[in-house]
Amino acid sequence: MAYTVLVVDDSRIMRDMVSRAVTMSGLDISSVDTAGDGRQALEKLRAGWFDLVLLDVNMPVMTGEQFLVALRADVALRDTLVVVVSTESSVPRIARLRDLGAGFVHKPFRAEELVTAVRQLLDTPRIERTQP
Amino acid sequence: MTGPILRGNAAVAAVAESLGFLIPLNELPAEAVVDCALVVKVDWFGPDATSGGVFVGLDRGLAEALAGNLLGRMPGEAVTAEEIAETACELANVISGNLLPSLYGTDHEFHLQSPYLLPAVDPGGRREAVLQFLEGQLLVALETVPDNSRILRRAVGSPEFGL
Numbered sequence: 001m002a003y004t005v006l007v008v009d010d011s012r013i014m015r016d017m018v019s020r021a022v023t024m025s026g027l028d029i030s031s032v033d034t035a036g037d038g039r040q041a042l043e044k045l046r047a048g049w050f051d052l053v054l055l056d057v058n059m060p061v062m063t064g065e066q067f068l069v070a071l072r073a074d075v076a077l078r079d080t081l082v083v084v085v086s087t088e089s090s091v092p093r094i095a096r097l098r099d100l101g102a103g104f105v106h107k108p109f110r111a112e113e114l115v116t117a118v119r120q121l122l123d124t125p126r127i128e129r130t131q132p
Numbered sequence: 133m134t135g136p137i138l139r140g141n142a143a144v145a146a147v148a149e150s151l152g153f154l155i156p157l158n159e160l161p162a163e164a165v166v167d168c169a170l171v172v173k174v175d176w177f178g179p180d181a182t183s184g185g186v187f188v189g190l191d192r193g194l195a196e197a198l199a200g201n202l203l204g205r206m207p208g209e210a211v212t213a214e215e216i217a218e219t220a221c222e223l224a225n226v227i228s229g230n231l232l233p234s235l236y237g238t239d240h241e242f243h244l245q246s247p248y249l250l251p252a253v254d255p256g257g258r259r260e261a262v263l264q265f266l267e268g269q270l271l272v273a274l275e276t277v278p279d280n281s282r283i284l285r286r287a288v289g290s291p292e293f294g295l
Contacts, residue, residue, distance in 0.1 A: 010246060013202055013222045020204070058229075058244040087229020090241040107226050108150035 002030035008041040009056040038067030057086040140260030143234035160262040172224035175245040185275035187255035188224035194268030221247035
């Protein structure tokens with residue numbers, strides 16, 4: 001199965017880097033699109049299908065955490081796979097993100113770490129992702 | 133080098149190497165003069181209404197090398213002033229996200245604001261890292277607010293401060 005990916009980050013440089021990393025990761029990727037904040041990402045998800053979201057946390061307009069809460073509350077989108085890609089190191093905040101069913105990769109990251117996080121999510125039954 | 137090793141050197145060096153493919157050669161003294169061509173600030177908010185800023189200063193050589201590396205350019209290939217500024221901002225963002233928990237612990241939540249450029253001068257503040265690379269120099273300083281230190285040190289319970 002080839003995945004459609006949405007990269008969400010307020011930094012154009014980081015959007016490009018993450019897009020390059022996932023494209024060259026060895027995962028079967030059919031397309032990569034980008035969004036500059038959580039709100040824009042929700043609009044893109046409601047307009048088209050994405051299998052996987054790679055999500056920054058600290059963003060203007062709508063943060064990654066606010067985006068995740070909104071995503072999980074949306075019946076049509078709640079099962080979307082999300083991996084957070086962030087400099088975040090706060091243990092309580094990372095725990096909240098994981099409780100919202102997201103994988104986590106710490107910036108700066110290596111492509112293999114991204115692949116591992118995505119595969120871990122894919123191997124986790126859907127019901128367990130959002131019910132720790 | 134002279135003087136104590138700055139406590140942020142390790143975290144900053146790790147980010148420079150992993151994100152920017154820049155290998156530090158030396159740790160420089162806190163008082164080293166760095167010819168900052170670019171200074172980026174990242175404002176942050178932390179626990180108990182703490183707040184502050186992280187300053188990241190780079191000289192011209194390091195800023196250009198960083199941009200080339202992050203953008204995947206070939207050696208000698210030109211980078212624009214806009215690209216140099218954008219990549220410096222991204223470096224500052226990632227340094228801030230890694231430096232604050234390395235100084236204050238991972239129990240705190242720090243909310244980082246978008247990085248922005250300052251006039252290219254010595255940013256002041258308390259220096260937390262000064263590093264020499266083959267391509268140039270980098271300094272990182274923290275805007276100091278006395279109440280922040282009191283709250284954050286207490287929360288971490290650092291033995292360095294007898295807490």
